[in-house]
Amino acid sequence: MGRAPCCEKMGLKKGPWTPEEDKILVAHIQSFGHNNWRALPKQAGLLRCGKSCRLRWINYLRPDIKRGNFSKEEEDVIISLHEQLGNRWSAIAARLPGRTDNEIKNVWHTHLKKRLDPTNKPEQHGAQAAGAGKKHRPKRGGAKKATVPATAAPVSPERSAASSSVTESSSSMTEQEQGNTGSSPGFPKEESFTSSASDAEEFQFDDTFWSETLSMPLESFDVPMEPSDALGASSVGADGDLDYWLRVFMESGDVHQELPQL
DNA sequence: AATTGACGCAACCGCGACCGC
């Protein structure tokens, strides 16, 4: 029953988020909140489904997200909570401020599970058996996935330095605060996404992103927000306004690749 | 230098729970 049909229909966009989309989503949520995820993308002018927006916000754009590798303490907490709660990632995430269920889930599957796997030979902390050990391969460090919003990927030495997922990151709940006050909670430091390098430059996010975003009046955004649209889904014609936003995107030079047919 | 294969993570999918009418 009431299962919302997801994005598939109507050519809503899927896949990695672009910096522009992030920007729009953040700006919209900062201004109008997210009372209705389903309606939000329309209101914000995003060609995404509500689910996708929600996920993006919760996992990457929320100002209080703590990024970076998990500390030993955090990993221990996860392990301990997992023993108690099982795969209830959201419950576990609730005990780890700044961490998302998705992130915890990933860490569990990629590191902790292996580490705890009795069939793996014991290893010094964090060695996670070098990936269940086919090839014994030091955990690769360094930035990965340049095409993906590294929102996530702090693209920073902390990651590359890690011989495990453990780093000093825990030291800072302050990072959270910084997130609120300006330092990017892992917002892309180097953006390339699916765009070209020049695009990346154009839409480069840096540590000042949040401070700028949060302090910026709406009209300062490249993409003009239309309060009337944002305030009332009713005012958003299904396609008419999409056309408007489509134009905006086109002007931003991104949609050409995304929607070649247009 | 090219190829292969494993790893890690972002994002998607589908389901159940919850809520309002």
Next chain:
DNA sequence: AGCGGTCGCGGTTGCGTCAAT
């Protein structure tokens, strides 16, 4: 009380990166 809509969660997949060969 029943129905329909939305939200949130957990599992899974897709794909880029990089070490090993």
